[in-house]
Amino acid sequence: MIELYTAGTPNGHKISIALEEMGLPYNVHALDLSALEQKEPEYLAINPNGRIPAIIDKDNDDFVVFESGAILLYLAEKTGKFLPADPKARSKVIQWLMFQMGGVGPMMGQANVFYRYFPEKIPAAIERYQNEGRRLFEVMDGQLAKHAYLAGEDYTIADMATWPWVRIHEWSGVDITGLNNLQRWIDELAARPACIRGLEVPAKTETSDEEKAKQTSKMVTR
Structure with missing residues (x-):
């Protein structure tokens, strides 16, 4: 099981899409970026950079991965999907x-x-x-x-x-x-x-795509 710490932004959607594409089971922990939950000590213990997304792989000794590109590489290597061996x-x-x-x-x-x-x-x-x-x-x-x-x-x-x-x-x-x-x-x-499913993570609320983009603009965008 993957524990996914995320928000409804492009960087967050990268990982929820990947998890859906790879068929990996995961739990969602939605962070409120406007409330700066990503800067709380509990989350900084997971990602010292204080940004989303991050994952914890419960099947691999609670291994933590942060930075969206690093997470994608980790998940691709874990599943053997969407990253060629050649x-x-x-x-x-x-x-x-x-x-x-x-x-x-x-x-x-x-x-x-x-x-x-x-x-x-x-x-x-x-x-x-x-x-x-x-x-x-x-x-x-x-x-x-x-x-x-x-x-x-x-x-x-x-x-x-x-x-x-x-x-x-x-x-x-x-x-x-x-x-x-x-x-x-x-x-x-x-x-x-x-x-389509990945864009719905975290669960849909009344937050618009524009508001999601606004939240994203508060982050380091990588």
Whole structure:
């Protein structure tokens, strides 16, 4: 059994989607980010960085994993799913996973902050992060013109990591007009039953996607 500490944000959804895709049983511990529950001592004992998500693997001596990319790698290795064994194919998946961790997440997160929530509108900052988000999406569109998924012809943890961020592009003010391959990929993943279920974790409330994105903007977005 996996104990999942999460919230309804793109980073949290990466892991709930992965758990659903991999068929692993898990318990959900929903943290209220607006109440700073992620900064409480009990949670800091699990993740000293004080951010979601984190997991505890009860079947592996209560082993703790934090950082969403590290969790995805751990779960893929645990199950033998969505991460190839071949060294070159495996490297391609990890490269695109790092593309999300170092690029898409941080840029989209900063776009959220400056476009939606920063008390002063700073056009140069808004333009900088939206333009970089668009540039990264163009990179993805080019890759998806050649392959069904980010790392090749198979759906992997790289897709699970990236899709929750790309799907909220409108909220971040990043236009994807003309990126038809990217749109095809967004729509295809949106129809996957495990992705649909993963977006419902934590359980649905009256919180909108916009509010979830607002909560996300308070976090380090990786």
